[in-house]
Amino acid sequence: MPQVRRQGAWLWLLVAAALLSQTALNLVRPVTTYKLLELEASAFTVGLVAAAYAVLPLVSAMWLGRLASRAGGLGRTVAIGAAVLGIGAAGLALAPNAALVGAASAVLGMGHLVFTIAGQSAVARYAPDDQLDKGFGWFTAAYSAGQMAGPLAGGLMLGAGSGGGSPEWSSSITMALWVGAAMSLAALPLMLLPSRLTAGAQRGAGGEASGSERAAAGEAAGEPPLAETSTGRATLARILRVPGVGSHMAASLALLAMLDILIAFLPLVAEGAGVPPAVVGALLAVRGGASILSRAFLPWLSRRLGRRALLLASLYGAAAALVAPPLTLGQPLLAGAFLFVGGLFLGLGQPITMTLVATAVPAPWRGPALAVRLMGNRAGQVAMPLAAGVAASGLGPAAAIWLCCGALALSGAEKAFRR
Template identity: 40%
Template sequence: MSGGKRRQFVLLLVTLVVTQTGLHAARPLISYRTIAMGGGGFEVGIAAAAFAILSVLAAMPLGRFTDRTGRTLTLLVIGTVLCAGAIAGLALAPDLVTVAASSTALGFAHVLLMVGAQGHVAKIATDDELDSGFGWTTAAVSAGQLLGPLLAGFALGSAAVDVGGSARAAGLAAAVAVGAIPVAACLALTSRSGRHAVPQPPKSSERVGSLELMRRPGVASALFTSLALLTAVDILTAYLPLVAHDRGIDATTVGVLLGLRAAASLASRIGIGRLAGRWGHDLLVTASTVGSAVALAAIALPVSSLTVLVPTALIGGFLLGIGQPLTMTLVVRSVPAAARGAALALRLVSNRVGQVVLPTLAAIGTGWLGAAGALWFSAAVLAASGVAHRIDQRPPSSN
């Protein structure tokens, strides 16, 4: 990228790392605050579900807003402020209703941040820069996903969690998120200055419907791949502790394995531009899905040896990280320039729906095959998405 765009991109990445660190510190704290206030499994589930409600409902309208106005950074700045405010609300919440409301606000802040950030990358990057742009963007999110839980654990300490302790931990997470506000404001000002201004994309009053977007070649398979990869991480994070417990593997080792997976995903996303230039999108997406399926299936096998599990976590994490930024590029390149924001928002909606449906189906599979059944199910979905992608990329028959 040119100097002005590069400066904007760096500020964007800093904003994402800081906000995602605060956000992913707050997410487990939502559960801890709920439990400390006397809530049980039902209340924790409601508070967790509240996070996704507005994401599903608001993503498409927000994406169309950026297509219509080009004001991607407006959403980013509002999302940054709301993220800090929602976490502060969690820290000050006097009851379970307020905790759930804070979770809802935090989920809305997240979708504002993602639609704004991804839309801005699509706006300032050339087609040749999209892979690297989305790769670094998702790497910034991965960094927040790695740092946030560590921050929450440090703030909570080893003592039993109570109302006061969880409030102080949430207050620290809010303070971290506040640090992103001046960075986001600086980004918005830089974008509007004459020297670093980014040309606005062509605006169109023509609205492209969601079904029409999905019918475009490459879009449906990219959405399927994206949700398969995202939910695979969720399922692995949720069920690896159960699988490990059954095999006598301690919690510290599980934490190390999950940390290695996250670090490997982060590394692959940083280098995605070079990888795509060397191997091409189709081969990398297939390798990401099918290779991840093999890695999850290997973890599902009754193996307890770290000489097997550690390299499997590293290889699987590396491959899981590759696919997400590439699906962003595939979606953006498959739709008109005036519908890129809506297409990226549709991808977010698809991911959220997948995060509800697939783990539910995986839970059903555990009834027959135990905890490892969830990993087998996720591996099957990943393999199916890889096959769907290969079929979607085949040239049409000339007959």
């Protein structure tokens, strides 16, 4: 048992670092919308800045995935991601106009990508196959905890009023962004401890070798790596040709786009309805808390219901529940109830798509395959906010959220009719 505890330490260090960095990220991103409102930006500009968050990750995800798959120790890579997140948040605090807010948002997105690829690759590399749901579940649960704590903290810092361009309001926005930067940098010591991420992680908690270790063991015994014998190098085209991978990526894209649109556009809807930032932060926190709950039960649900059924429930359930919050913001308890239900369903989808992609490809391809999944996510995070900004410009900010509900439902239909 002491050995099991020591071997599991890498996961809990990773989860703690993820909690800090994602709390910072989800504090900063809703506050960014209020900063843009302070700069008198339009709804389309809000969508443009939200899209800028994913531009750098879109063009670098595959390269970073290959880098993570070759890295000996992933702790330093996770730390670099946290540092870049902190730099992006500091840039947002200092940005004097919408163009520089967009540039800082791009840096923020790059830090999030580096952190996420390194963290996902660590789970895929060090956890045995029968523990992947647990590893990805806890890792994404830390993300959900950050999605709960970050908006709540940001809303409390901004308070109950809209500020109306007062110096105090501007100072509150800047202070919140600096707090986010400091919180992200606080994750660095966890990843730079002497017993960093790879310590005690060469085997999973059950003592079974992970897929990557089994491949390495075969190579040491004189067998060439799987990637060279049966499928070759893990390229983008080859990964996408693996049955099911494209469908899993589409589901992941729709789920993540909904999170981004809620973070960017719910404050806009609330501003028009006269709902203060503190209430918006609490509502976004309810969504994050619900996702923590569903992810905590993910291994149990997965064993009993199956991954496909859970993913379908995630897509359809989130699409149905999240149509309502823009219509009910004037009644915060009712809006919170819909966001709670939507958060339960949203929380299931992301870790399931990670597991489905990781298990669909050969073990040596897992790092690049998860990076391809993230690249698809980032493509959605560029395209969907731009489309949402156009919809919001013509039909109001609520249309941005409804557009994502439609994307979730379409992804669910594709999954349901796929053989």
